[in-house]
Structure formats: C-alpha cells, structure tokens
Amino acid sequence: MSLTRLAIQRPLTVLMVILGIVLMGGVSYTHLRIDRLPPITIPFLGVNVTYPQASAQDVEQLVTQPIENAVSGMAGVDSISSTSSEGRASVTIQFSNGTNIDAAALDVGRRVAAIRRVLPADASDPTIFKADPNSTPIMNVALSGAPLDQLYDLANTQLQPQLQSISGVASVTIQGGLQREIQVTLDYAKLAAFNITVAQLNNALTAANVTAPVGALDLGTRSVNLRSVGAFEQVDSLKRLVITQTTTGGPVMLQDVATISDGYKQVTQYQRMNGKEAVGLTIVKQSDANELKVATDVRAALDKMKAILPDGTQLQITNDNSVFTRSSLEAIQHDLIIAVILVGAVMLLFLHQWKNTAIVLFAIPTVLISTFLFMYMLGFTLNIMTLMALALMIGILVDDSIVVLENIHRHLEMGESPRDAALNGRNEIGMAAVAITLADVIVYAPIAFVSGTVGQLFQQYGLTVVIATLLSLIVSFTLTPMVSSRWLRHTDPEAGRGPMARFGRWWDGWFARLGSLVGWLIPVTVRLRWPIAIASIAVFLACGALIRFGFIGTEYAPTEDDGNIRVNMNMPSGTSLATRDDGARQLEASLGTIPEIRNVFTNVGGGGANISVELVPKNERERSAQDVAQSIRDLGRNIPGATVSAN
Incomplete structure (x- = not known):
C-alpha cells in the first residue's frame, strides 16, 4: 500500500528509480557472456596417454594399471574405468556429486606426476581433461593446397601462434601434416667394432645438444653474459659429433657408426578436406569465454591470414559450433518478440482500449531489461535456458499488471478519481497479486536447487523465472498504478462511436453469450x-499409459539439427593404418553421392577414422540431419570390416 501510494504521489522519484534499474539492466545485457548452455560441472575426469607402437596388452600393463592404482585411493571417487587399445590408454574417473572437480583435477595431476617415472620413457605425458560442454572445440579449420610439410610449417609457425593469442582461446591443436625429423640410423656392426653401446651414443647426443649459460665476464664497466651454444642447427654438425676416442687416439664421429638423414616423423594419421590432403587445426575456447565473440575474433583473424597464404593454399572452416548457437539464440529472441506482439494483441482484444494495452505492455520491457541486471550480478549467461525462461515469462509478466489494471478500471467506472481509483484498485487485490506471484515462485524456485547435472542445467532457468516474476510484482505495484493515475479516465462504453468502441460492444455481447452458455453447463x-469424474480419471490414466507403454518416448534432450554430422568408422584392433585409410576413402567416396553434404573433413588414425560432415543450410535441403545420418550408416555397412556410426 505504501509503495503504491509513493508511486502515485511521488511519480518522478519512483520513475527515476525504475529508469535507473532499466539503464543498468541495459548495460548489463552488453556484458553478459553468450553460450549455448549454462556452465555445467560434470563429476568426471579423464586421463589419456599415448604409447606409440605398443600393443593393447602392453598399454594395459605398463600404462593403464599404474594410473588406476595411483588414483584409486582418492576421496570422492565413485568408479574408475579404463580402455586400453593399441598405442593409447584412457582412464575415466567418476566422482560423487558435490565433489569440487577443480580440486580433484589438481589431486589427480599430482598423483599421476608422481608415477611418471614408472611409465615407459617413450610414452607421452599424461593429459588430464574435464567434461565441460562449454570447453569443447568451437571451430575446426582445414589447411590444404600445398605439400604436407609446408602446410604443417605454415600451421605451426604462423596460424597456431596467432590464433592462440586471441582473447578467449584456450588451445589450438594441429593434426596431420609432415613434421621434420633428423633420423639417425645406427649400424650395429660398426658400433660393436668400436665397442660403443647405444647408451653411450645416446648420452653423447644428449650432452652435446645443449645451449646453456656459463657465467658472466667483466669488461671494464660492463658485464657480459656468456652462454655455450651447443644445439645442433645443421645435419653436417650432427654428423661430425665425436662419440668417443679410439685406443689410438683417433675420434669416432657419429657418421662413422650411423647414417644421418633429414626426413619426417612417422605418419600416424591422415587428414583430408573433400578428398585433398590437408592439415587440421582444432580451436578450443576457454570455459568462461564468450563463445560468439571468440568465434567472431577467430574468423576475423583467419580472414587476415588468408591474405598472407602462399598461392594455391586454401584455409577453410570445416565446423563452427557458434553458427548453431547464434541461430538458436536468434530463434528464441525472435519468438520472444512474437510473444510480446501476441500478448499485446490479446490484451487489446479483451481490454478494447489502447491505453490499457500500452500500460500493461510497459511492464514487459521494464521487467525483462531489469532482469538482465540481476542475471549479470549472479554471473548468469545468455544461453538457451535463460532466454527460454524469459520467453516463457512473457505471459506471466503481465498477469499482475492485468489484474491491477482491471480493478483500477472498475473503480473508475464507480466514479472515483484516477488517483483514488489507482490506489484503491491496487489495494483491494494486492494480496491476490502477491498470491499469484508466490505461486509461480514456489513452482519454479525448486528447479534451481535440483542436484546433479540436470540441476546445473536448469539452475539459471529456474532463478531467471523467479527474478522476473518478483520484478513483475513490483512493477504492478508501482509503474502500473502510477501510469494509470495519469492516463486513464472514466469513459462510457456506450457513448463511443469509433471502430474500437463498436468492436468492444460487439465483442462484449458475444462474450456475454459465452458466459450464459457456461452458466447453463455448470448445473449440468x-x-x-460421477460420469464426468470417471471420464476424467480414464483420460488421465490413458495419458499416463502412453508414456508407460512406450507410445511416447523419453530422452535426456531432444535431437538438434545443427547441420553437422560426426561419423566414426572403427576397425578391429591391429588393423594397419593403410587399411584404415582405404576404408575411409571408400566411405568418403560414398558420402559424395549424398546431395545434402557440403564438406567432408577426414581424420584417419587410432582405431579407425573420424569424419566431420557439414551439411548445406537447413532451408536448402529436404531431409533432416538425422535422415542423412541414417543414410551414412547404411552406406557404412558396405565397407568390409568397418563399423560406422553417425550422429
């Protein structure tokens, strides 16, 4: 009551407060991060180690089991699972809900580092990763049109450093290409003749290939730092490396016991873009970065890099998750605008006066923009869940204002002045408006406190609804009666001669007939x-049976058509890289027969091949991504020894 009285008697003060909140909400909107989903912490950690050329049994005994033993005693661990395959170990650690996953990652890192000396020397350093949907790769880039060694050097020396320097980019990984390697092929007969062991030769190479500081030299008033430059820069220098001295005093050089050649590292994977040899770059954003801004900055950087590429070299984006994120958010914003228009049309249909409609519509932008302020203060992001909450709230936002405005209109018809009608009208239904609002709060607030991954997914959704609902109640107690006391006047509906007045009388007449019909149905x-109660129970049970017996399916989340399909082709363990590559080429040729496919990026390695398929825009194809994926699975059955999945 006092809040409404203040708004009516001191409208400028209240208006400045509301305007200040709205302005801060508008500024907050520009600072909100944009992501596809809310931040989700999944109690899961993974440890990956590569052990080239090792069998699955050796990987399990020498890599997987030591890691499992190291992390098995950690607090909060629910289960540990592992997969040992040829050349690769993957250990999955599942923690209980509520575990601080960041602290757990540090603990896992310390435990794995403590056993690093136990792992094989030629195994890679263990990589620890968390399951974060917002830390997945946002973009894949393919570089083609030149020899693979040149493509790798270009990606390693120019593209990767520039992309990693972009704000919000966490990592840029290069896949494929030919990496330069100086190869030393030992002649064991000559080693035996000179009585040199492999360990001696290895120690000599390690000791000589070092650049280190050796001190400082004072020259008058200056002090000059000195360093010993020993790192090999040319193949000839490596050939002349002295391994040992013979019994006669002559030196034994590396070229005397080995053949030194300038070559490339062993190829363990192939990359192709639409059938052409390529080098791939995978770009991952930081978990707290704005996905759309990072993607925009990366695209701008790639456009600049295209100008400095050698002739014939092509730089192409094979997958950009931000495109689907942007389109999803724009679709929700479009639905939000449509909802506002429809609410305005419905209110004009029933209230018959544009002033009444305008007063109620004032509440929508006021509440929505003010909600952004509290979203920013709580660290929320603009994502599918929060925007869906705002779209859902459009109808709820005007409930309180409509109830208040209708009662104010009734008091005006009773002959009260606009100010008295605004105050008395709001006062009469104040508790009813509070009850309506609290009912919505009670329904949506518990959603924000559900445990587990689902609770994290819906936390921002539930709190956004609660914030907007409470703000709508405040607006109905302040802005709505304040504007009503200045705009509304008592008018005789029978005296109007305009089209809106005639339409109102016609509408009210038919509405009265509908009321009479309802009045006749109630006694019936x-x-x-009893028959109606039994029929209602039967309908309720029938609806429940649709779910119980599988007529209506259930799933964690609906399938989305983002225009991208991920194809995995697996082959039996021990299959050679050449055989896997032949199977991938057969699948690529089959994909060329599908008209909906625009680009195909292939990565052959590991146990098979991973193929990223980009489809043409949704409005340019008749089939959905799910239908195309089924066609790909059907084509995969024609490849001998391969298991093809597509999703």
Whole structure:
C-alpha cells in the first residue's frame, strides 16, 4: 500500500528509480557472456596417454594399471574405468556429486606426476581433461593446397601462434601434416667394432645438444653474459659429433657408426578436406569465454591470414559450433518478440482500449531489461535456458499488471478519481497479486536447487523465472498504478462511436453469450458429476499409459539439427593404418553421392577414422540431419570390416 501510494504521489522519484534499474539492466545485457548452455560441472575426469607402437596388452600393463592404482585411493571417487587399445590408454574417473572437480583435477595431476617415472620413457605425458560442454572445440579449420610439410610449417609457425593469442582461446591443436625429423640410423656392426653401446651414443647426443649459460665476464664497466651454444642447427654438425676416442687416439664421429638423414616423423594419421590432403587445426575456447565473440575474433583473424597464404593454399572452416548457437539464440529472441506482439494483441482484444494495452505492455520491457541486471550480478549467461525462461515469462509478466489494471478500471467506472481509483484498485487485490506471484515462485524456485547435472542445467532457468516474476510484482505495484493515475479516465462504453468502441460492444455481447452458455453447463456438470469424474480419471490414466507403454518416448534432450554430422568408422584392433585409410576413402567416396553434404573433413588414425560432415543450410535441403545420418550408416555397412556410426 505504501509503495503504491509513493508511486502515485511521488511519480518522478519512483520513475527515476525504475529508469535507473532499466539503464543498468541495459548495460548489463552488453556484458553478459553468450553460450549455448549454462556452465555445467560434470563429476568426471579423464586421463589419456599415448604409447606409440605398443600393443593393447602392453598399454594395459605398463600404462593403464599404474594410473588406476595411483588414483584409486582418492576421496570422492565413485568408479574408475579404463580402455586400453593399441598405442593409447584412457582412464575415466567418476566422482560423487558435490565433489569440487577443480580440486580433484589438481589431486589427480599430482598423483599421476608422481608415477611418471614408472611409465615407459617413450610414452607421452599424461593429459588430464574435464567434461565441460562449454570447453569443447568451437571451430575446426582445414589447411590444404600445398605439400604436407609446408602446410604443417605454415600451421605451426604462423596460424597456431596467432590464433592462440586471441582473447578467449584456450588451445589450438594441429593434426596431420609432415613434421621434420633428423633420423639417425645406427649400424650395429660398426658400433660393436668400436665397442660403443647405444647408451653411450645416446648420452653423447644428449650432452652435446645443449645451449646453456656459463657465467658472466667483466669488461671494464660492463658485464657480459656468456652462454655455450651447443644445439645442433645443421645435419653436417650432427654428423661430425665425436662419440668417443679410439685406443689410438683417433675420434669416432657419429657418421662413422650411423647414417644421418633429414626426413619426417612417422605418419600416424591422415587428414583430408573433400578428398585433398590437408592439415587440421582444432580451436578450443576457454570455459568462461564468450563463445560468439571468440568465434567472431577467430574468423576475423583467419580472414587476415588468408591474405598472407602462399598461392594455391586454401584455409577453410570445416565446423563452427557458434553458427548453431547464434541461430538458436536468434530463434528464441525472435519468438520472444512474437510473444510480446501476441500478448499485446490479446490484451487489446479483451481490454478494447489502447491505453490499457500500452500500460500493461510497459511492464514487459521494464521487467525483462531489469532482469538482465540481476542475471549479470549472479554471473548468469545468455544461453538457451535463460532466454527460454524469459520467453516463457512473457505471459506471466503481465498477469499482475492485468489484474491491477482491471480493478483500477472498475473503480473508475464507480466514479472515483484516477488517483483514488489507482490506489484503491491496487489495494483491494494486492494480496491476490502477491498470491499469484508466490505461486509461480514456489513452482519454479525448486528447479534451481535440483542436484546433479540436470540441476546445473536448469539452475539459471529456474532463478531467471523467479527474478522476473518478483520484478513483475513490483512493477504492478508501482509503474502500473502510477501510469494509470495519469492516463486513464472514466469513459462510457456506450457513448463511443469509433471502430474500437463498436468492436468492444460487439465483442462484449458475444462474450456475454459465452458466459450464459457456461452458466447453463455448470448445473449440468454438477448433476452428472460421477460420469464426468470417471471420464476424467480414464483420460488421465490413458495419458499416463502412453508414456508407460512406450507410445511416447523419453530422452535426456531432444535431437538438434545443427547441420553437422560426426561419423566414426572403427576397425578391429591391429588393423594397419593403410587399411584404415582405404576404408575411409571408400566411405568418403560414398558420402559424395549424398546431395545434402557440403564438406567432408577426414581424420584417419587410432582405431579407425573420424569424419566431420557439414551439411548445406537447413532451408536448402529436404531431409533432416538425422535422415542423412541414417543414410551414412547404411552406406557404412558396405565397407568390409568397418563399423560406422553417425550422429
């Protein structure tokens, strides 16, 4: 009551407060991060180690089991699972809900580092990763049109450093290409003749290939730092490396016991873009970065890099998750605008006066923009869940204002002045408006406190609804009666001669007839209460049976058509890289027969091949991504020894 009285008697003060909140909400909107989903912490950690050329049994005994033993005693661990395959070990650690996953990652890192000396020397350093949907790769880039060694050097020396320097980019990984390697092929007969062991030769190479500081030299008033430059820069220098001295005093050089050649590292994977040899770059954003801004900055950097590429070299984005994120958010914003328009049309239909409609519509932008302020203060992001909450709230936002405005209109018809009508009208239904609002709060607030991954997914959704609902109640107690006391006047509906007045009389007449029909039906339903009750229970049970017996399916989340399909082709363990590559080429040729496919990026390695398929825009194809994926699975059955999945 006092809040409404203040708004009516001191409108400028209240208006400045509301305007200040709205302005801060508008500024907060520009600072909100944009992501596809809310931040989700999944109690899961993974440890990956590569052990080239090792069998699955050796990987399990020498890599997987030591890691499992190291992390098995950690607090909060629910289960540990592992996969040992040829050349690769993957250990999955599942923690209980509520575990601080960041602290757990540090603990896992310390435990794995403590056993690093136990792992094989030629195994890679263990890589620890968390399951974060917002830390997945946002973009894949393919570089083609030149020899693979040149493509790798270009990606390693120019593209990767520039992309990693972009704000919000966490990592840029290069895949494929030919990496330069100086190869030393030992002649064991000559080693035996000179009585040199492999360990001696290895120690000599390690000791000589070092650049280190050796001190400082004072020259008058200056002090000059000195360093010993020993790192090999040319193949000839490596050939002349002295391994040892013979018994006669002559030196034994590396070229005397080995053949030194300038070559490339062993190829363990192939990359192709639409059938052409390529080098791939995978770009991962930081978990707290704005996905759309990072993607925009990366695209701008790639456009600049295209100008400095050698002739014939092509730089192409094979997958950009931000495109689907942007389109999803724009679709929700479009639905939000449509909802506002429809609410305005419905209110004009029933209230018959544009002033009443305008007063109620004022509440929508006021509440929505003010909600952004509290979202920013709570660290929320603009994502599918929060925007869906705002779209859902459009109808709820005007409930309180409509109830208040209708009662104010009734008091005006009773002959009260606009100010008295605004104050008395709001005062009469104040508790009813509070009850309506609290009912919505009670329904949506518990959603924000559900445990587990689902609770994290819906936390921002539930709190956004609660914040907007409470703000709508405040607006109905302040802005709505304040504007009503200045704008509304008592008018005789029978005296109007305009088209809106005539439409209002016609509408009210038909609405009165509908009311009469309802009045006639109520006594009938009371007399037939038992048949109606039984029919209602039967309908309820029938609807439940649709779910119980599988007529309506259930799933964690609906399938989305983002225009990208991920294809995995697996082959039996021990299959050679050449055989896997032949199978991938057969699948690529089959994909060329599908008209909906625009680009195909292939990565052959590991146990098979991973193929990223980009489809043409949704409005340019008749089939959905799910239908195309089924066609790919059907084509995969024609490849001998391969298991093809597509999703």
